[in-house]
Amino acid sequence: MLARKRMRKIRNQTATGCNHDQCCHLVVISHIYSSQGAAALQVSCFSEAERIYMLAKDTTVNNKTLTSLVIPEIVQNDLGDVCPLLVFVNPKSGGLKGRELLYNFRKLLNPHQVFDISNGGPLAGLHTFREVPRFRVLVCGGDGTTGWVLGVLEAVRHKLVCREPPIGIVPLGTGNDLARVLRWGAGYSGEDPHHILVSVDEADEVLMDRWTILLDAQDISEDGEDNGFLEPPKIVQMNNYFGLGIDAELSLDFHQAREDEPDKFTSRFHNKGVYVKVGLQKMSSSRSLHKELQLQVDAQNVPLPNIEGLIFLNIPRSHTHMQCGGVGVIFRD
CATH class of the missing domain: 3.40.50 (Rossmann fold)
Known part of the structure; x- marks a missing residue:
């Protein structure tokens, strides 16, 4: 699987160094997955497949190394x-x-x-x-x-x-x-x-x-007027739940901690301990989320109590509760 950029250059180089004159015609882009920034090449010559793989795996696009895989073909x-x-x-x-x-x-x-x-x-x-x-x-x-x-x-x-x-x-x-x-x-x-x-x-x-969530970033002035979108809308899929406030902040902090030091997150017991530690830290600095949120359901305003988080559930379980x-x-x- 290769990123779309460099496809043309890689394909133009595939016949070089191969003894098969027909190999330049046996390398085709069989599938393009634009949403994933990837493409699949179908190569009929083993030596050419090996050459393309070695060429692609050392290629960078926008300072990112391409992921190059040799995958089977199921008959x-x-x-x-x-x-x-x-x-x-x-x-x-x-x-x-x-x-x-x-x-x-x-x-x-x-x-x-x-x-x-x-x-x-x-x-x-x-x-x-x-x-x-x-x-x-x-x-x-x-x-x-x-x-x-x-x-x-x-x-x-x-x-x-x-x-x-x-x-x-x-x-x-x-x-x-x-x-x-x-x-x-x-x-x-x-x-x-x-x-x-x-x-x-x-x-x-x-x-x-599974739920589709549309996120719109808006710039609201002090008088409540919409000054336009800050960035284009973003669409995300929800499987379990969607959280705002302390729940989302806790999940983000845990994710960032694991990304920074993955070697420390090698057991569920340790991971849950980190969750508890970060959660206690968040609880000590509480915020009144109901003053910052406006909830509407079917165009009707829903009054919110004094809350620190709001979770929309798709499954009847959130963080093992x-x-x-x-x-x-x-x-x-």
């Missing part, structure tokens, strides 16, 4: 009447448990079914399975990893034959609220990977809503 006619499993593993989740699952699933399954999501994201796996008529997805990671897969699936589903693959979860995150609601458990604790595969195969399928149950999921607008 759909040879599959038969089966429902294969596509596995995404975040090795950074759950301490070393993510790495262990990545290794174990690659032993139990065809390695080409199991993708390290930290290397190129979910697109490579979804592209590989694009022509498979039906398949299931297993996401090994936290709620953030699951949301990442869902977001990319939403963006590229029009290119997939199976546009709504059922998705199961191995919870490797800290809160794992979505996994709890769908009865995948509070957290992975070393279960036999073979038993996980059986659970995915036997899981029921249920529908779940509420409980409910389910068994599996198909995601659809």
